[in-house]
Amino acid sequence: MKIITNICRVLVGVLFIISGLIKLNDPVGFSFKLQEYFNAEVLNLEFLIPYALAFAVFVVIFEVVLGIMLLVGYKKKFTLWSLLLMIVFFTFLTFYSAYFNKVTDCGCFGDALKLTPWESFTKDVVLLVLILVIFFNQKYVKRVFSKFAAGLTVYSGLALCGLLAYYVLMHLPIIDFRAYKIGTNIRKGMEVPPGAPKSVYEIVFIYKVNGAEKEFTDKELDKIPADAEYVDRKDKLVKEGYVPPIHDFTLELDGANYTEELLNEPKLVMFISYDLEKASDKGLGKLEAFAREAQLKGYKVIGATASPADIIAQKKKQHGLSFNYYFCDATTLKTIERANPSIVILEKGTIKQKAHWNDIEHVELK
Structure with missing residues (x-):
């Protein structure tokens, strides 16, 4: 049992550190995921949405530090209780998401590894079992260093995590796991390979039966009562087909779609x-100063936002912006880049540079 307990200890500790570091590389992305959970349709904790980034940073740093504490055997009772309570909460959360199909990706490993809701739940159940083994056999969990050395390791890890969080928030993720990383051709990212599996849908009819709405599939039409009142019909996804890495990228201006035209631009700056x-x-x-410099060097300069026209007009006037803002889906823009605003340089649809506004001076214009 001592050997089993320590194997579980290493597995849990390493997994918590890896999972935490991946999310710490992109805390803004994890905060977007937390906002999904706080949404009215999931946990109905919308008052927490403004604090999602603070929660994200705290959770991922705590996750890494707990992993380190477990591995070195520092403050054993606090560590094990924290691990147990955390995994119980996340097991409930992933089950809730999977059962009610609320959040399609838990964000456990950021954009580095996508898990379905049920895969996330299964992963948490396995972790829960491993942590329970450690918890009930904690007499076998010993410090691997002296108390001072163990404490120094933990607090050094905490300090390094804080520095990493500050760096990626003031700049960009160190490693970009997203579909829009540098070198990606957006047009190719939207292509569907020949023979790729297609999504399968089921037609569902909604009727009011005895005052209550009831759903009938297209194979159950003979079960609809004669006095039922038709309400609506919808297409229900039965099996999802191939979804290209980039699938919601469009750029529209005054109701017209300019996506193809802009992706053909040899030199394009997008804010x-x-x-x-x-x-x-x-x-x-x-x-504006950067835009004028880019235009002098032959670049077409545009903005991309999901904000309405009145907000665009207000911000353009406030900051003296002369370029046009094209409409693009907010989720797509969040995926492209985390900074708000950020700079993306494209050449015929291929992403050549990306930068946080803090680093605008370091963007190279040909």
């Missing part, structure tokens, strides 16, 4: 702001 109201005013204030 990304999924929400201009939440964009850094300091960052927006840097864009």
Whole structure:
């Protein structure tokens, strides 16, 4: 049992550190996932949405530090109780998401590894079993260093995590696991390979029966009562087919689609702001000077946002912005880049550079 307990200890500790570091590489992305959970349709904790980034940073740093504490045997009771309570909560959360199909990706490993809801739940159940083994056999969990050395290791890890969090928030993720990483051709990313499996849908009819709405599939039409009142019909996804890595990228201006035209541009600068109201005013204030420099070097300069026209007009006037903002889906823009605003350089649809507004001075224009 001592050997089994320590094997479980190593597995849990390493997994918590890896999972935490992957999310710590991109805490803004993890905060977007937390916002999904806080949404009214999931946990109905919308008052927490403004604090999602703070929660994200705290959770991922705590996850890494707990992994280190478990491995070195520091503050054993606090570590084991924290691990147990955390995994019980996340097991409930992933089960809730999977059973009610609320959040399709838990974000456990950021964009590095996508898990389905049921895969996330299974992973948490396995972790729960491993942690229970350690918890009930904690007499076998011993410090591997002296108390001072173990404490120094833990607090050094905490400090390094804090520095990493600060760096990626002020710049960009160190490793980009997203579909829009540098070198990606957006047009190719949207292609569907020949023979790729297609999604399968089932037609569902909704009728009001005895005052209550009831669903009938297209194979159950003979079961619909004669006095039932038709309400609606919908297509229900039975099996999802192939989804290309990039599938929601469009750029529209005044109702017209300019996606193809812009992806053919040999030199294109895009300023990304999924929400201009939440964009850094300091960052927006840097864009016009950069835009003029880029235009002098032959670049077409545009903005991309999901904000409405009145907000666009307000921000353009406030910061003296002369370029047009094209409409793009907010989720797509969040996926392209985390900073708000951020700078993306494309050449005929291929992403050549990406930068946080803090690093706009380091963007190279040909």
